[in-house]
Each structure stands twice: as C-alpha cells, then as structure tokens.
Amino acid sequence: MTDDIYAPEFVKGVFDRCSERYITFSWLCSFGFTERWRRQCVAAMPEPTGPAGYDLMAGTGEVWPHLLKRFPQIGQITAVDISSGMHHRAIDRLHRHRAQRIAFIEDDVFASNLPDASADFVIATFGLKTFDREQLAQFARLVARVLKPxxxxxxxxxxxxxxxxxxxxxxxxxxxxxxxxxxxLLRGAQDFAMIGRYSTNFGDARAFAEMLRSEHLDVRFDRYFFGCATGVSGRKPA
Ligand SMILES: C[S@@+](CC[C@H](N)C(=O)[O-])C[C@H]1O[C@@H](n2cnc3c(N)ncnc32)[C@H](O)[C@@H]1O
Incomplete structure (x- = not known):
C-alpha cells in the first residue's frame, strides 16, 4: 500500500509549490554538488545508439545542457513531469535555443503510456527519492519497457x-x-523540508540497481562523493 507522502498527487503538490525556488534551493542545499552530479550522471551514461529519448521526472530540465553537450547527436528529448509548476518554470527558462529539441509531456510516469521500445536513452536526475519501494520496482519496469534494445x-x-x-x-x-x-530564507518551508524527508528515506540506489537487473538490464552502480549521491547506468541488451 502506498504511503500518502508517496502518492503522485501529493508529490505533485509539493513540487508545484516549490517550483519557484527549486533551483536555488537544490543548489544551496548541496553547495553546488547537484550540478556536478548531473554532469557525472550524464558522463556515466553509455553512448545512445540513436537520437531520441526521455528525461523522466525532468523538473526544470537542469540536465539538458549536460546531456546535449556530451551527446550533440541527440535530436529529441521528451521530458516527462507531473508538476505543472516545474513544467512551466522549465518552459520559462527553456534554454530557448534548444527548444526545438525538447518536447514536454505533463504526466504521472506511473500512468504514462509511453510506447514500448521507443527510447534510445532514458535519463532521470534526482527524481527517484519520491518513490517508495513498490513504485521504484514499477519505475524499473517502465525503464526496461520503453528502452529500445x-x-x-x-x-x-x-x-x-x-x-x-x-x-x-x-x-x-x-x-x-x-x-x-x-x-x-525560503517560502514554502514545509515543502522543502518534505524533500529532505524523501531524501533520508531513500537510502541509496543499490536496491534500485537490483530492480533494474531483475528487468534484464545490464546495470552499473556508482557512488559519488563518499556516497552522498548514488547512481545507476547501463544498457538494455541488444
Ligand atoms: C527533485 S525534482 C528533480 C528535477 C530534475 N530532474 C533535476 O535534476 O533537478 C523531482 C521531479 O520529479 C517529478 N515527479 C515526482 N513524481 C513524479 C511522477 N510520478 N511522475 C512524473 N514526475 C514526477 C516532480 O514533479 C519533480 O519535478
């Protein structure tokens, strides 16, 4: 049974209210580490075999500059996010010069009907913490399903x-x-405090790596800065 704080509608409310200050907050919170970790996450991703993929729980699209810099051949990023606040904020600062390469779907990833085998790559930065164990397993199934061989x-x-x-x-x-x-310092204190609560509940990405392996993906698990961030990367076997 899904705990209330993990219900997608609840999570959407938290991020809608935080969206205005999310970027400042995430930078302050991590002393700038979030930017470095996004870059390292992109660096860990094996080269996509084609031009189109998904940024899931995309938020304000902070990972796009790193992604497009490392893989200039990417022609289309479809960003999926449940929060209209984060979504509008992303449009506002949509790195206008790359707008033609970004498409948005405002949706709950768990209710999404992204087509099977439709992505050359899938990236997700800082979007796992608001999922409980059952949702993480469901998310692992989604990633395995939408990736092309x-x-x-x-x-x-x-x-x-x-x-x-x-x-x-x-x-x-x-x-x-x-x-x-x-x-x-920040408006919406209780919502930002919720983000801290999700982070401490999350633990690390090791269990998620196992879930992806059970979906038959090849998975590498990495720790960053003494384990203050953890990540998974790999491929769906061809
Ligand atoms: C911490 S933010 C991360 C944003 C961005 N990827 C980054 O690197 O900063 C998490 C995002 O996940 C989104 N999210 C949470 N649950 C979701 C769901 N079930 N479906 C789609 N998006 C979701 C939130 O709206 C929020 O924008």
Missing part, C-alpha cells in the same frame, strides 16, 4: 552516505541546518 540509461539520486566518517555532520546539515535555512 541496445538503449542506454543513467539515473542519480542524493543518498545516505553510510559508513562515511563525516556522515553525522552531513545528516546534521540535512536534518537541522537545512530546515532552519528553509524556514528563515
């Missing part, structure tokens, strides 16, 4: 750096400093 994928998420010496300091930052910063 030989298609590549990469996903990254902020994670709990278990075993790291400075983990207590990191958790103090996440659980105490950030909520205070959010309360005093």
């Amino acid at each position: 030989g298609g590549s994928f990469a996903m990254i998420e902020a994670s709990d750096p278990k075993g790291w010496l400075l983990r207590p300091l990191y958790l103090f930052h996440l659980k105490t400093v950030l909520p205070l910063m959010e309360r005093f």
Whole structure:
C-alpha cells in the first residue's frame, strides 16, 4: 500500500509549490554538488545508439545542457513531469535555443503510456527519492519497457552516505541546518523540508540497481562523493 507522502498527487503538490525556488534551493542545499552530479550522471551514461529519448521526472530540465553537450547527436528529448509548476518554470527558462529539441509531456510516469521500445536513452536526475519501494520496482519496469534494445540509461539520486566518517555532520546539515535555512530564507518551508524527508528515506540506489537487473538490464552502480549521491547506468541488451 502506498504511503500518502508517496502518492503522485501529493508529490505533485509539493513540487508545484516549490517550483519557484527549486533551483536555488537544490543548489544551496548541496553547495553546488547537484550540478556536478548531473554532469557525472550524464558522463556515466553509455553512448545512445540513436537520437531520441526521455528525461523522466525532468523538473526544470537542469540536465539538458549536460546531456546535449556530451551527446550533440541527440535530436529529441521528451521530458516527462507531473508538476505543472516545474513544467512551466522549465518552459520559462527553456534554454530557448534548444527548444526545438525538447518536447514536454505533463504526466504521472506511473500512468504514462509511453510506447514500448521507443527510447534510445532514458535519463532521470534526482527524481527517484519520491518513490517508495513498490513504485521504484514499477519505475524499473517502465525503464526496461520503453528502452529500445541496445538503449542506454543513467539515473542519480542524493543518498545516505553510510559508513562515511563525516556522515553525522552531513545528516546534521540535512536534518537541522537545512530546515532552519528553509524556514528563515525560503517560502514554502514545509515543502522543502518534505524533500529532505524523501531524501533520508531513500537510502541509496543499490536496491534500485537490483530492480533494474531483475528487468534484464545490464546495470552499473556508482557512488559519488563518499556516497552522498548514488547512481545507476547501463544498457538494455541488444
Ligand atoms: C527533485 S525534482 C528533480 C528535477 C530534475 N530532474 C533535476 O535534476 O533537478 C523531482 C521531479 O520529479 C517529478 N515527479 C515526482 N513524481 C513524479 C511522477 N510520478 N511522475 C512524473 N514526475 C514526477 C516532480 O514533479 C519533480 O519535478
């Protein structure tokens, strides 16, 4: 049974309310690491075998510059996001010069009818944390279903750096400093605090890597900066 905070409608509300300040928040929260992690996620993705793919839980499209820089042959990114706030914000700052290469679908990925074997690549940055275990398994099925044989994928998420010496300091930052910063500096404090809660609940992407393997994908698991982010990348066998 899906916990309420993981219900897509609830998640949509959180991101609709946060969208205005999401970019500043995610940058502040991570001391700029989110940008570096997006780039590393793209660097981990094996070369797509064709020009078209999906950015799932695309938000404001922060990963597109990295994606198009590394793979200039990409001709079409279809961005899927449930939040109209994030979606409109993405259009506003849509990197206008690349607008012709971006298509939007405003949709819940779990209700989406993206066609089978329709993507040369699938990317998702920081979109896994708002999924519970059952939804992650469903998402792994979706990725395996929409990828073409030989298609590549990469996903990254902020994670709990278990075993790291400075983990207590990191958790103090996440659980105490950030909520205070959010309360005093940012509007919609309770919504930003929810994002922190999703992140700590998520753990890391290791279990998700196994789910993708059970869908017969070839998967590599990576840790970034002592495990403060973890990611998966690989291919659907041709
Ligand atoms: C933390 S943001 C990540 C945005 C962006 N990819 C980035 O790199 O910053 C997570 C995004 O996932 C979207 N999202 C959450 N659940 C979703 C669902 N079930 N279907 C589609 N999008 C969803 C939210 O609306 C939000 O824009």
